Amino acid sequence: MRNALLISTLAAAVLAACSSTPTGDGTGASVEDRGTGGSVARVDAGQPSGSGIAALRDPKSILSKREIFFDFDSYVIREDAKPLVEAHAKFLVGNPTMKMLIQGNADERGSREYNLALGQKRADTVKKTLVLLGAKEGQIESVSLGEEKPRCSDRAEDCYAQNRRADMLYSGEF
Amino acid sequence: MRTRHPILRFIAAVALSMGTLGAQAQLTIEITGAGSNRYPVAIANFENEGALPRSVTEVVRGDLERSGLFNLIEVGSAPMGEAALPDFIGIKARGADAVSTGTVAPADAGRQEVRFRLYDTQKQVSLGGMALRTSPNQYRATGHRIADFIYEKITGLPGVFSTRIAYVLKNGSRYELQIADADGQNAQTALVSREPIISPNWSPDGTRLAYVSFEAKKPVIYVHTLATGLRQVAANFRGSNSAPAWSPDGNRLAVVLTKDGQSQLYSLNADGSGVRRLASSTGIDTEPAWSADGAWIYFTSDRGGSPQIYRIPSSGGDAQRVTYEGSYNVTPRPSSDGKNLAYITRNNGRFQVAVMDLASKQTAILTDSNRDESPSFAPNGRMILYASEYGGRGVLAAVSVDGRVKQRLSGQAGDVREPAWGPLPK
Structure with a gap:
């Protein structure tokens, strides 16, 4: 517990250093540079490699994409989301100390507690698929935010569709 | 100068009254329907x-x-x-x-x-x-x-004017769990959070609230002693922890956990010990509520394909289906006199408060609104408090079991939601 705290504090310090570095053209390159820096070596002890974190944050990497959208009343992963789930499964397999929190969401119609259960069903589906693809069960916790944290609060179908979603967060991001 | 002074005074008066309102937020009740034989x-x-x-x-x-x-x-x-x-x-x-x-x-x-x-x-x-x-x-x-x-x-029924209600006030990204008198006065904040708070549920002696808070980036059940502000985690298992409901004797909480897979019913002690599984299904089981005699636990389940209300003996046993009309019946709440069951039904795409006479199984829809949620019986079984929407804001409303008496409680600002009517004072 103490180590985990120390490591996450260090990781946060590294990330903060990255984001505060002034760069001309966005943060992508600067994150790569810092990933090989001295302070990251300590984060390496028992936690993901610096290059792993960079890939998770690099907008050019598929791993920077963390959202899985679902159809109305549906809890199966759509064809168009499968490459994303596969990429994250591969990352988890290659980084066995990395932990993931999956937060399921639901649109706002109906009971809050029932919607919490629907969001859980979506998070569970993503978790099951990742485990089927080789990730370890203990690496992933699936939880639900139900309708409580909507990304979009208009009352229209395209908005509801954005809220029927599961988000994948890695260690240090939650 | 003569013309400006009254305006300044007016502004000062407004500022003062706004300060007062902010410091002492309360709900205002409006009567929107009355009994026929008053x-x-x-x-x-x-x-x-x-x-x-x-x-x-x-x-x-x-x-x-x-x-x-x-x-x-x-x-x-x-x-x-x-x-x-x-x-x-x-x-x-x-x-x-x-x-x-x-x-x-x-x-x-x-x-x-x-x-x-x-x-x-x-x-x-x-x-x-x-x-x-x-x-x-x-x-x-x-x-x-x-x-x-x-x-x-x-x-011939006990009055409920000395009771209290709990509810959640959402103002921007600020959530407050508040306790007020049944007439909306004397609102006091028990908990402030930047993350959502849902499903408050009163202990039968009125001293504690169980609720779900998302302050740990996931749903966790807390038990909160109102007089001291002392909070204790009742359930923080892997996965989601939600829908707490006190047993009538105050000894157990029925809860929903996902630690063994999907959303399923369990019971535990208020300190989190003594976890026992109450039912097993291949679908979602949630929103447990005990009957007043403690014999039954009503809950929502989609085991039959659509969300419907079921009940199981609290000592264990087979589930019995309770609702059959419609494709969406959720949030069962039995009255403390054991006569009625309040719940939310979807009626032509509108979510409304319904009541079932448990002896005759007769049902009636009591409201005419679009987005009703979270019904909660007054401890004398006569009124049902629920969350609704009015003027684009979340408000609380109450309706009598015969559908005649209607009230609306709204705050000065923000959305009021997740009401829970407390027990009769000792």
């Missing part, structure tokens, strides 16, 4: 009422009026003392079938004694009375107790 009653001013900071009889009248069951008959401003018999014939002639009289007199330690009596004006007999010792700033609580007495004498 009982005519006169509440005369009490003798020496001026000894209290505000009129106690105004509190009594307000309570009885808002219940939708009484017609307040005007009998003039002259006080009627508790010691003398009222003018039965004169009061009866104004249309009142009952009248109350009272006297406020100094008691020990700076307190006041409020004595009152209720009379039947037709039979010209006393229906009883009470003497309450109160510190002057407790005049509202005293008024609620008098109103409870009158309500019970006339309707």
Whole structure:
């Protein structure tokens, strides 16, 4: 517990250093540079490699994409989301100390507690698929935010569709 | 300059009143429907009422009026003392079938004694009375107790004017779990959070609330002692922890956990120990609620394909389906008299409060709104408090089990939601 705290504090310090570095053209390159820096070596002890974190944050990497959208009343992963789930499964397999929190969401119609259960069903589906693809069960916790944290609060179908979603967060991001 | 001063004064007055509202947020009740046969009653001013900071009889009248069951008959401003018999014939002639009289007199330690009596004006007999010792700033609580007495004498049911309600106020990204008197006054904040709070549920003795907070980026169940503010995690297992419901004896919480897979029912002690699985299904089981006798647990399940209400014996056993009409029936809440079950039904795409007579299985939709949620029975089983929407904001509303009496409670700002009506005071 103490180590985990120390490591996450260090990781946060590294990330903060990255984001505060002034760069001309966005943060992508600067994150790569810092990933090989001295302070990251300590984060390496028992936690993901610096290059792993960079890939998770690099907008050019598929791993920077963390959202899985679902159809109305549906809890199966759509064809168009499968490459994303596969990429994250591969990352988890290659980084066995990395932990993931999956937060399921639901649109706002109906009971809050029932919607919490629907969001859980979506998070569970993503978790099951990742485990089927080789990730370890203990690496992933699936939880639900139900309708409580909507990304979009208009009352229209395209908005509801954005809220029927599961988000994948890695260690240090939650 | 002469023209500017009044404006400045006006602005100062507005600023002051806004400051007051902010510091003492409260809900305002509006009556939107009343009973068809309202009982005519006169509440005369009490003798020496001026000894209290505000009129106690105004509190009594307000309570009885808002219940939708009484017609307040005007009998003039002259006080009627508790010691003398009222003018039965004169009061009866104004249309009142009952009248109350009272006297406020100094008691020990700076307190006041409020004595009152209720009379039947037709039979010209006393229906009883009470003497309450109160510190002057407790005049509202005293008024609620008098109103409870009158309500019970006339309707035969306990009054609920001295009860409290819990609800969540969302203002921007700020969530507050608040406790207020049943008339929306005296709102106090028990918890402030930047993350959502849902599903507050009162312990049967009214001292604690169980609820779900997302402050740990996931749903975790807490038990919160109101008087001390002490919070204890009741369930923080891997996965989601939600939908706490106290057993009627106050010993156990029925909860929903996902630690063994999908959303399933368990029970545990308030300190999180003694976890026991209550039911197993291949679908979602959620929103447990105990029957008043503790024998049954009602819950929502999609095991049959669509969300419907089921019940299981709390000692374990097979589930029985309770609702059959419609494709979406959720949030079952049994009344404490064991007679009715309130729930939310989807009716042509609109979510409305419904009630089932548990003996006859007859159902009725009580509301005409679009987005009703979270029904909660008053402890006398007569009114159902629920979350609704009015003017684009979340408000609380209440409806009587016969659908006639309707009230709306709204705050000064923000969305009010997730109501839970507390138990009768001890």
